[in-house]
Amino acid sequence: EAQVTQNPRYLITVTGKKLTVTCSQNMNHEYMSWYRQDPGLGLRQIYYSMNVEVTDKGDVPEGYKVSRKEKRNFPLILESPSPNQTSLYFCASGAGKYEQYFGPGTRLTVT
Amino acid sequence: GQQLNQSPQSMFIQEGEDVSMNCTSSSIFNTWLWYKQDPGEGPVLLIALYKAGELTSNGRLTAQFGITRKDSFLNISASIPSDVGIYFCAGQPGAGKSTFGDGTTLTVKP
Numbered sequence: 291e292a293q294v295t296q297n298p299r300y301l302i303t304v305t306g307k308k309l310t311v312t313c314s315q316n317m318n319h320e321y322m323s324w325y326r327q328d329p330g331l332g333l334r335q336i337y338y339s340m341n342v343e344v345t346d347k348g349d350v351p352e353g354y355k356v357s358r359k360e361k362r363n364f365p366l367i368l369e370s371p372s373p374n375q376t377s378l379y380f381c382a383s384g385a386g387k388y389e390q391y392f393g394p395g396t397r398l399t400v401t
Numbered sequence: 402g403q404q405l406n407q408s409p410q411s412m413f414i415q416e417g418e419d420v421s422m423n424c425t426s427s428s429i430f431n432t433w434l435w436y437k438q439d440p441g442e443g444p445v446l447l448i449a450l451y452k453a454g455e456l457t458s459n460g461r462l463t464a465q466f467g468i469t470r471k472d473s474f475l476n477i478s479a480s481i482p483s484d485v486g487i488y489f490c491a492g493q494p495g496a497g498k499s500t501f502g503d504g505t506t507l508t509v510k511p
Contacts, residue, residue, distance in 0.1 A: 332501030392443030
């Protein structure tokens with residue numbers, strides 16, 4: 291089944307403790323992206339990647355890192371999480387430049 | 402970043418009614434996309450628009466890419482209960498970057 295998977299789906303952590311949210315797609319898509327969604331707001335793009343070893347900042351990249359060493363994986367790294375990074379995070383992938391298929395989301399709470 | 406104004410913020414309609422929502426921007430986009438999000442899930446792509454003036458349908462859904470490239474609308478005809486959810490527009494100035502509207506929450510009363 292074609293899908294985008296994220297792990298973990300739920301995470302509660304403390305301020306300053308490094309964490310990684312994994313994202314994997316099995317559709318051989320070149321494009322992958324990370325978003326955060328906060329109550330009452332749309333999705334805000336954090337980082338995106340057009341291909342392996344190619345990453346670019348979205349609108350809200352501060353406090354986040356990404357890497358794209360393989361086509362299928364695009365992990366999101368929070369080196370020192372803070373409470374304002376509490377949010378719902380979505381990973382997405384796409385074959386073309388524009389259409390995106392979203393994962394199920396990761397709900398992160400930073401205390 | 403670029404801003405999208407999506408309206409209305411919420412809609413309460415009777416089953417069978419038609420629905421219209423729109424997005425406007427001060428910036429030009431090369432692509433407009435419309436997504437639907439159900440509770441607890443990721444957004445699902447409904448319609449993608451690639452050319453100014455383009456009108457595209459997907460079943461009961463119709464969307465248009467504004468001629469100025471700064472706006473788009475989505476219409477849903479003859480709404481049904483499963484249309485309930487949050488609808489998002491997204492504009493893309495070029496490959497890679499995406500800007501989303503804040504969403505329109507649709508409630509359909511049977």
